[in-house]
Amino acid sequence: MGSVLRTSMYLTCAANKLTKHTSTAQDRLDYLDFLRCHIEGLKENFPGFIQPSHHLAFHIYDNLELFSAVHHIWCFAGERFIGRLRDIPINHKIGEFEGTLLHSTCKGSAFRRILRRSDCPPLLKYCGQLINKVYGLSKLEGETGESDNIETGQLVETLQKSGALPNQLFQVSTPRELILLLDESTTSIQCYRRCLTPFGNYYAIPEATGKANSYVCFFPDGDRQAEWAAGQIRHIFCENGKTRFAIRRSHPIASPSNKQDPFQLFWNQGFQAKMFSSLFSNELELVEYDWVLAHTARWELCPGKTVCLCLK
Structure with a gap:
């Protein structure tokens, strides 16, 4: 199991190096090294499972040397633009596509002109x-x-x-368990379904749209020298102008003291993942807004065990 996991992780680390927005000489060498380890792992764990694409992947290094990061040469942006052009309704009339594009552009320009008017709402x-x-x-x-x-x-x-005022749109009633956690006499708190992150996304409670936005990692007691812990946001509230969270922490996995987390080996390669129990604590933990590091992606590796990946 460990060898298969390492084989998969080497490919993940190679992809991380490959898709960086800036590509240094060391990044390119790391990509080659991770890809080589992945191919060797395939030979060891899956004899005979070697495809031409595995050979071609080594030539991506040459393109990185010539053109730098893959963001400069991949086709996703062009394909997205083609998709937008294809979605413009043309009534399936051959020869009128250019005219349709012209009309769509004119409509967009007219809307911008409205926004620039002094009497615009x-x-x-x-x-x-x-x-x-x-x-x-x-x-x-x-x-x-x-x-x-x-x-x-x-x-x-x-x-x-x-x-459409955000505070009114996302405000919810204060749950009883939160009042008991803080102080029974507390009446000045306001609870919300979601709030903005420092990166422009959203933190949310499980009942809000997008349950995955409730999974986060944070520094216990705000200690940034310690390793982060994973958990789920249960309540988002404001008290005295400060945003805070009530979080249920993920239970750690009981394992021998000499057994290392298998994902710990890949933290230095930018893949910060840890294994936790699939269960959350029943106790709520108060967490300040700036203690939260990022969202996490959760994958149930097997019954009772979950891998949490820090998405920072």
């Missing part, structure tokens, strides 16, 4: 800001930036009328 201007932030778009030449100076009160009033 505040809600639309706010949506324009969100689009620019999400897609990294820059302002058009000659755009005055008036959308950045919308009166806060006017914007809040508009969003409240539309029902």
